[in-house]
Amino acid sequence: MGDRWQVTVDRGVCIGSGMCAAAAPDGFRLDTARQSHPVAPETDADERILAAAEGCPVEAITLTSAGSGEAVFPPEE
Ligand code: SF4
Numbered sequence: 001m002g003d004r005w006q007v008t009v010d011r012g013v014c015i016g017s018g019m020c021a022a023a024a025p026d027g028f029r030l031d032t033a034r035q036s037h038p039v040a041p042e043t044d045a046d047e048r049i050l051a052a053a054e055g056c057p058v059e060a061i062t063l064t065s066a067g068s069g070e071a072v073f074p075p076e077e
Helices: 019-023 046-054
Strands: 004-009 028-030 034-039 040-044 060-065 071-073
Touching: 004 034, 019 028, 019 046, 034 071, 046 060
Parallel strands: none
Antiparallel strands: 004 040, 004 060, 028 034, 060 071
16 A cells, blocks of 8 residues: 555544454553544554454544545545
8 A cells, every 4th residue: 555544533432442453453452431533643554453443333434635635444435
Protein backbone atom coordinates (compact mmCIF):
# COMPACT_ATOMS: atom_id res chain seq x y z
CA MET A 1 0.00 0.00 0.00
CA GLY A 2 2.66 2.55 1.00
CA ASP A 3 0.01 5.04 2.09
CA ARG A 4 -0.23 6.91 5.37
CA TRP A 5 -3.48 6.92 7.28
CA GLN A 6 -4.94 9.24 9.86
CA VAL A 7 -6.67 7.23 12.56
CA THR A 8 -9.44 8.55 14.78
CA VAL A 9 -11.67 6.92 17.37
CA ASP A 10 -14.99 8.52 18.23
CA ARG A 11 -15.00 8.10 21.99
CA GLY A 12 -18.64 9.05 22.19
CA VAL A 13 -19.38 5.92 20.19
CA CYS A 14 -16.71 3.49 21.46
CA ILE A 15 -18.14 0.93 23.87
CA GLY A 16 -14.76 -0.33 25.03
CA SER A 17 -15.04 -3.83 23.65
CA GLY A 18 -11.27 -3.95 23.17
CA MET A 19 -11.58 -5.72 19.84
CA CYS A 20 -9.49 -3.10 18.04
CA ALA A 21 -6.61 -3.43 20.51
CA ALA A 22 -6.78 -7.21 20.13
CA ALA A 23 -6.77 -6.98 16.33
CA ALA A 24 -4.04 -4.32 16.13
CA PRO A 25 -2.09 -4.08 19.40
CA ASP A 26 0.32 -1.60 17.80
CA GLY A 27 -2.53 0.59 16.62
CA PHE A 28 -4.96 0.95 19.52
CA ARG A 29 -4.85 1.09 23.31
CA LEU A 30 -7.64 1.24 25.83
CA ASP A 31 -7.33 3.92 28.49
CA THR A 32 -8.35 3.51 32.11
CA ALA A 33 -11.93 4.40 31.22
CA ARG A 34 -11.90 1.54 28.67
CA GLN A 35 -12.04 3.95 25.79
CA SER A 36 -9.93 3.17 22.78
CA HIS A 37 -7.51 5.62 21.28
CA PRO A 38 -5.02 5.33 18.45
CA VAL A 39 -1.43 4.83 19.57
CA ALA A 40 -0.44 7.39 16.92
CA PRO A 41 -2.74 9.77 15.06
CA GLU A 42 -1.03 8.88 11.79
CA THR A 43 0.32 5.50 10.77
CA ASP A 44 1.54 3.53 7.80
CA ALA A 45 -1.31 1.78 6.04
CA ASP A 46 -1.67 -1.54 7.83
CA GLU A 47 -4.00 -4.46 7.23
CA ARG A 48 -4.40 -5.01 10.97
CA ILE A 49 -5.55 -1.45 11.54
CA LEU A 50 -8.01 -1.79 8.67
CA ALA A 51 -9.21 -5.09 10.14
CA ALA A 52 -9.65 -3.39 13.51
CA ALA A 53 -11.73 -0.63 11.94
CA GLU A 54 -13.84 -3.16 10.05
CA GLY A 55 -14.26 -5.26 13.17
CA CYS A 56 -15.36 -2.48 15.50
CA PRO A 57 -18.94 -3.38 16.45
CA VAL A 58 -20.04 0.26 16.56
CA GLU A 59 -17.90 1.66 13.70
CA ALA A 60 -16.15 4.10 16.02
CA ILE A 61 -12.90 3.97 14.02
CA THR A 62 -12.34 6.22 11.02
CA LEU A 63 -9.37 5.94 8.66
CA THR A 64 -8.52 8.60 6.10
CA SER A 65 -5.64 8.83 3.69
CA ALA A 66 -3.17 11.34 5.15
CA GLY A 67 -2.13 12.52 1.70
CA SER A 68 -5.42 12.97 -0.09
CA GLY A 69 -7.87 13.05 2.81
CA GLU A 70 -9.92 10.37 1.08
CA ALA A 71 -11.95 7.99 3.18
CA VAL A 72 -10.33 4.60 3.71
CA PHE A 73 -12.81 3.29 6.26
CA PRO A 74 -15.71 3.53 6.28
CA PRO A 75 -15.48 3.70 2.49
CA GLU A 76 -17.35 6.50 0.78
CA GLU A 77 -20.62 5.40 -0.78
S1 SF4 B 1 -13.43 -2.07 18.69
FE1 SF4 B 1 -14.61 -0.12 18.61
S2 SF4 B 1 -15.92 -0.17 20.41
FE2 SF4 B 1 -14.34 -1.71 20.73
S3 SF4 B 1 -12.73 -0.62 21.89
FE3 SF4 B 1 -12.21 -0.46 19.72
S4 SF4 B 1 -13.11 1.50 19.04
FE4 SF4 B 1 -14.08 0.95 20.98
